[in-house]
Amino acid sequence: MKNTKSITSVTFILVGNMLLTYNSIGDGWTASLTTIFGYILFFVGLSRLKSALDETGQNGVSKLIWAAILGIIATLFSYIPLVGGIPAGILNLIAFILQLVGLFKLKNSRTLGETGASGVNYLLFAMVIMIVAGLFNIIPFAGASLKSFIAFIAFIIIPFGWIKIQEAIIENKTTNNISESKTKQSS
Numbered sequence: 001m002k003n004t005k006s007i008t009s010v011t012f013i014l015v016g017n018m019l020l021t022y023n024s025i026g027d028g029w030t031a032s033l034t035t036i037f038g039y040i041l042f043f044v045g046l047s048r049l050k051s052a053l054d055e056t057g058q059n060g061v062s063k064l065i066w067a068a069i070l071g072i073i074a075t076l077f078s079y080i081p082l083v084g085g086i087p088a089g090i091l092n093l094i095a096f097i098l099q100l101v102g103l104f105k106l107k108n109s110r111t112l113g114e115t116g117a118s119g120v121n122y123l124l125f126a127m128v129i130m131i132v133a134g135l136f137n138i139i140p141f142a143g144a145s146l147k148s149f150i151a152f153i154a155f156i157i158i159p160f161g162w163i164k165i166q167e168a169i170i171e172n173k174t175t176n177n178i179s180e181s182k183t184k185q186s187s
Contacts, residue, residue, distance in 0.1 A: 005048055005052075006048065006049055006051070006052030006169055006173075007166060007169055007170060007173070008048070009044075009045045009046070009047075009048030009049040009052075010045065010049060010162055010163075010165055010166040010169065011045070011166075012041050012042070012044050012045025012048065013041070013042055013045035013046055013049065013162055014045075014158070014159055014162040014163070014166075015038070015041050015045075016037075016038045016039065016040070016041030016042030016043070016044075016045055016068075017038070017042055017158050017162065018038070018155065018158060018159070019034050019035065019037055019038025019041065020035055020038040020039060020042065020071070021126075021130070021151060021154055021155045021158060022034055022035070022038070022155065023035040023038075023075075024130065024133060024147065024148070024151035024154075024155075025148050025151045025152050025155060027144075032075055032078065032079070035071075035075050036072060036075055036076075039068050039071050039072045039075070040072075042064075042068045043065060043068045043069070043072075046061050046064050046065050046068065047065065049061055050062070050065075052111065052169060053106075053109055053111045053112070054109055054110050054111045056105055056106075056108050056109045056110065057105070057106055057109030057110075057111050057112060059105050060101075060102045060103065060104070060105030060106030060107075060108075060109065061102065061106065062102070063098045063099070063101050063102030063105060064098070064099060064102035064103070064106070066095075066098050066102075067095040067096070067098035067099040067102060068095075070091045070092075070094055070095035070098065071091075071092065071095045073091055074087070074088040074089075074091035074092045074095060075088070077091065096127075099127070100124070100127065103120050103123055103124055103127070104120075104124075106120055106165075107120035107121070107124075111168075111169075111172055112165060112168040112169070112172070113168055113171065113172070115164055115165075115167050115168040115171060116164060116165045116167075116168030116169070118164050119160070119161040119162065119163070119164025119165040119166075119167070119168065120161065120164075120165070121161070122157055122158070122160045122161030122164060123158065123161035123162070125157060126154040126157040126158050126161065127154075129150060129151075129153055129154040129157065130150075130151060130154050132150055133146075133147045133148075133150035133151040133154065134147070136150055
């Protein structure tokens with residue numbers, strides 16, 4: 001049951017992460033509300049996943065949880081006219097750095113192995129693409145369109161990363177089940 005919960009937690013994380021990325025593609029207050037909902041799903045999924053990982057993975061997930069909390073606060077600050085953008089930008093930068101650190105720690109989790117590490121590489125690549133998208137946003141006139149297009153590429157890459165992580169959890173579950181049944185048979 002615990003492993004099933006951890007496998008479905010990745011689905012929550014995936015959907016939440018997709019909704020977060022949508023904020024870079026879409027625009028307006030509905031995109032912001034979608035982002036908040038995405039952060040909530042991301043937070044719930046990470047909280048469920050944490051118990052299925054080793055200490056290194058749990059440490060990485062803790063950083064990702066804090067990044068999600070800061071992201072929610074930053075999104076709420078962005079609703080404050082004129083002055084809200086500055087603290088929102090600072091909190092988003094801190095959340096981004098925490099997310100990078102968390103992903104690097106998650107990549108080193110023994111529970112996820114090589115399959116999970118390759119999934120984290122997809123997620124890190126998507127983050128680099130989002131940095132590029134942010135840089136394109138400063139270009140007048142065509143920058144917003146370019147940003148949306150580039151963010152859409154990251155939007156497409158993210159599921160591959162979380163699906164690889166989910167595969168790693170399934171592999172780990174299968175390996176544990178096989179070793180448990182061998183132990184029972186030898187007893």
